[in-house]
Amino acid sequence: MRKITVALLLIVFGCGIAGSGWSAYQGRDNVAKASSLVASHLLAFDAEPALDLSSFLARGEDAEKVLTADLLEMQSADWSGAETKKDAAIEFTSRAISVIRTYTRFRMSNLQVGLTKRRLLAEEGALAQETDPSLRDLASHRLQSYKDKYVEQLRNFNHLTTAIGMHCEMLLIANDGIKVVFGESMGLDVPTQEFMKQLL
Numbered sequence: 001m002r003k004i005t006v007a008l009l010l011i012v013f014g015c016g017i018a019g020s021g022w023s024a025y026q027g028r029d030n031v032a033k034a035s036s037l038v039a040s041h042l043l044a045f046d047a048e049p050a051l052d053l054s055s056f057l058a059r060g061e062d063a064e065k066v067l068t069a070d071l072l073e074m075q076s077a078d079w080s081g082a083e084t085k086k087d088a089a090i091e092f093t094s095r096a097i098s099v100i101r102t103y104t105r106f107r108m109s110n111l112q113v114g115l116t117k118r119r120l121l122a123e124e125g126a127l128a129q130e131t132d133p134s135l136r137d138l139a140s141h142r143l144q145s146y147k148d149k150y151v152e153q154l155r156n157f158n159h160l161t162t163a164i165g166m167h168c169e170m171l172l173i174a175n176d177g178i179k180v181v182f183g184e185s186m187g188l189d190v191p192t193q194e195f196m197k198q199l200l
Contacts, residue, residue, distance in 0.1 A: 023079045027089035028182055030070045034096040037063040038171070039192040041100050053111060060104035067097045088177045092187070095171040099164070099196075106164045109157040116153055120146045168196040 041063055044051055071093045079086035123143040130136040171188075178187040188196075 023074075023077045023082055023086065026077065027074060027079070027082075027085050028186065030074060031089050031092055031178055031182060031186055033070065034067055034093045035186075035188050035192075037067060038096050038099055039189060042103060042192060042195050053108070056107065057104060060100055063100050064097055067093055067100070071097065085181050088174070088181045092171070092174040092178050095167065095174045098167045099171050102160065102164045102167050106157075106160040109153065109160050113150070113153045113157050116146060116150045120150050165200045168199045172196060 040047070041060055044056055044059065071090065074086065074090050074093065077086075120143070123139065123146050127136065127139040127143050130139050172193065175187040175193070
């Protein structure tokens with residue numbers, strides 16, 4: 001009976017170690033995936049200058065979905081004996097999601113501001129050349145509408161500029177934590193870190 005009890009304890013203990021090892025290994029894999037997705041998203045236009053915005057937005061959404069699924073998996077997994085790695089992996093993945101989401105909105109906002117600014121300049125030119133009083137009045141109202149739109153979009157862009165800087169800073173801090181608990185080879189690569197620092 002005693003031998004059976006000892007054998008059962010060894011099995012339970014072994015399962016616990018295996019479970020912890022699996023969680024730590026899976027966490028390492030998830031961190032590597034998050035690092036890769038952040039890098040490919042932030043540096044997308046450097047790697048593919050001809051990339052269109054719709055493809056960029058779709059990739060961002062896909063990356064968010066993948067990382068959100070990983071985050072939920074890590075949060076529910078048994079990390080017994082590897083809690084520090086769990087906390088670091090979850091924090092890193094959570095911050096990665098925020099960076100990808102905010103950078104997507106940042107790029108979209110930047111495009112909108114640019115398009116509206118070009119339209120605004122065109123309307124200013126049209127108003128300057130208009131001589132008919134009634135048409136000039138219509139052009140003036142149209143110009144004011146674009147001015148209001150531009151101010152609102154610029155306000156949103158400035159907000160997102162601040163937000164992406166904040167999220168990048170938090171991810172860089174989380175990245176330091178990853179390197180401490182998983183090793184220096186893990187986390188964001190140097191080009192991605194340098195790109196993020198430019199956004200601070």
